Amino acid sequence: MAEDLDNLIICKKCRTLHRKIDLPAKKVARCAVCGHKLYSDVEGAFAKAVSYSITSLILFIVANLFPIIDVYVKSNHSQLTIPSMISTLFSEEFYVVGSIVLVVVVIAPLSVIFSYLALWFLTYFKLSKSLAKHIISFLMVSRSWAMVDIFAVSILVALVKLFGYAQINYGVSAIALALFVMVDLLFLKSIKPVELWTYFSRVYYER
Amino acid sequence: MRDKYIRCPYCESVNENTDGVVYCRNCRNRISGRKEINLHTAWAMLITAMVFYVIANTYPILVFDKFGSISQNTIIGGVIALWDEGSYPIAVIIFLASVFVPLLKFFLILYILTNYKKPQKGSKRIDQAKLYHITEVIGPWSMIDVFVVSILATVVHFGTVKITAGIGATAFVLMVFFTMLSAMAIDIRLMKEDSSGD
Ligand SMILES: [Zn+2]
Ligand SMILES: [Zn+2]
Numbered sequence: 001m002a003e004d005l006d007n008l009i010i011c012k013k014c015r016t017l018h019r020k021i022d023l024p025a026k027k028v029a030r031c032a033v034c035g036h037k038l039y040s041d042v043e044g045a046f047a048k049a050v051s052y053s054i055t056s057l058i059l060f061i062v063a064n065l066f067p068i069i070d071v072y073v074k075s076n077h078s079q080l081t082i083p084s085m086i087s088t089l090f091s092e093e094f095y096v097v098g099s100i101v102l103v104v105v106v107i108a109p110l111s112v113i114f115s116y117l118a119l120w121f122l123t124y125f126k127l128s129k130s131l132a133k134h135i136i137s138f139l140m141v142s143r144s145w146a147m148v149d150i151f152a153v154s155i156l157v158a159l160v161k162l163f164g165y166a167q168i169n170y171g172v173s174a175i176a177l178a179l180f181v182m183v184d185l186l187f188l189k190s191i192k193p194v195e196l197w198t199y200f201s202r203v204y205y206e207r
Numbered sequence: 208m209r210d211k212y213i214r215c216p217y218c219e220s221v222n223e224n225t226d227g228v229v230y231c232r233n234c235r236n237r238i239s240g241r242k243e244i245n246l247h248t249a250w251a252m253l254i255t256a257m258v259f260y261v262i263a264n265t266y267p268i269l270v271f272d273k274f275g276s277i278s279q280n281t282i283i284g285g286v287i288a289l290w291d292e293g294s295y296p297i298a299v300i301i302f303l304a305s306v307f308v309p310l311l312k313f314f315l316i317l318y319i320l321t322n323y324k325k326p327q328k329g330s331k332r333i334d335q336a337k338l339y340h341i342t343e344v345i346g347p348w349s350m351i352d353v354f355v356v357s358i359l360a361t362v363v364h365f366g367t368v369k370i371t372a373g374i375g376a377t378a379f380v381l382m383v384f385f386t387m388l389s390a391m392a393i394d395i396r397l398m399k400e401d402s403s404g405d
Contacts, residue, residue: 005212009221010221012219014337015214017221069362073365078361085361088361092360094377096377100380100383101353101354133234147347150348150350151350154351154355158354161289161294161359164292196218201233
């Protein structure tokens with residue numbers, strides 16, 4: 001009975017029930033009713049997410065270490081880094097805003113990256129099934145709270161407000177941040193829960 | 208009639224929809240049952256979020272201290288200022304993200320909460336699931352203005368000219384937070400009535 005249910009999938013968007021079929025590499029299964037993407041080649045998608053999570057970890061560290069923008073107003077100079085932004089919020093006693101920004105811009109994205117790496121380690125050596133389950137659930141929650149992409153767009157909006165009265169130079173981290181968002185959207189956020197769970201059951205139940 | 212199958216919101220695996228509490232056979236999360244509690248949670252979170260929305264729009268989100276003279280901007284005030292400066296696209300983006308998106312999300316959640324008890328079939332059910340899907344995608348974008356204020360507060364921080372966040376910013380992030388919790392409570396709710404057979 002359990003085997004039977006594992007071959008089924010319900011569309012997230014329109015809730016139509018489908019039967020899963022094995023997919024050749026790089027093919028995508030779509031909902032027959034609404035066309036929403038159901039799942040794709042799971043081994044490939046997972047391997048990609050893992051290898052790109054190392055890339056995105058490096059990009060994320062660079063994006064945090066160096067200034068994203070340099071702002072010059074007459075003789076004054078200031079810099080935007082992610083840590084300086086969060087420490088500014090805390091030093092001005094905006095603890096709630098500071099904490100939420102810390103979670104959505106730093107902690108959640110890092111959680112996603114490390115979850116992928118931990119999951120790769122566990123599934124590669126076929127270790128603790130229950131820990132792997134918890135990591136997948138944790139990864140999905142972290143992913144819905146990770147908002148680096150929205151933060152990057154906000155920098156553009158802030159620039160528009162600053163253009164009038166300040167001179168702005170782009171820092172090293174601006175490029176790192178842009179690349180991070182690209183990798184994040186293409187490989188880390190695109191893999192679906194169902195793909196991870198299918199991969200999970202293939203590894204641990206050898207289906 | 209109850210549907211035969213139910214979709215786990217956490218891991219997407221298909222489960223049998225039995226009486227009472229259903230635990231996902233794959234990830235062991237509770238995915239159905241004790242509906243009233245979840246419904247009440249969704250309502251409580253939604254109402255809290257709405258209160259914070261009102262506060263966020265009443266109090267300044269940004270405080271601008273220029274040579275000792277202090278000007279304060281509410282969200283709407285900021286949008287109007289941008290419009291007057293001629294930054295029309297940005298004014299529209301901020302308006303949509305900070306004012307319109309949260310309202311839309313409130314109405315969608317309200318609609319789902321007030322309609323879920325009525326018997327539903329076919330297309331209406333699909334509409335609700337689609338509506339929920341939309342709220343999930345657009346929700347986080349309302350954080351834009353909070354990020355912008357945080358960025359400005361970091362870089363415009365000189366001796367005589369200084370931008371700081373306002374009380375409105377705190378209310379705003381709390382609004383986003385509680386809206387997300389409310390939506391999460393609903394997703395779990397929707398499952399029981401809403402998974403469709405073939
Ligand atoms: Zn569909
Ligand atoms: Zn599950």
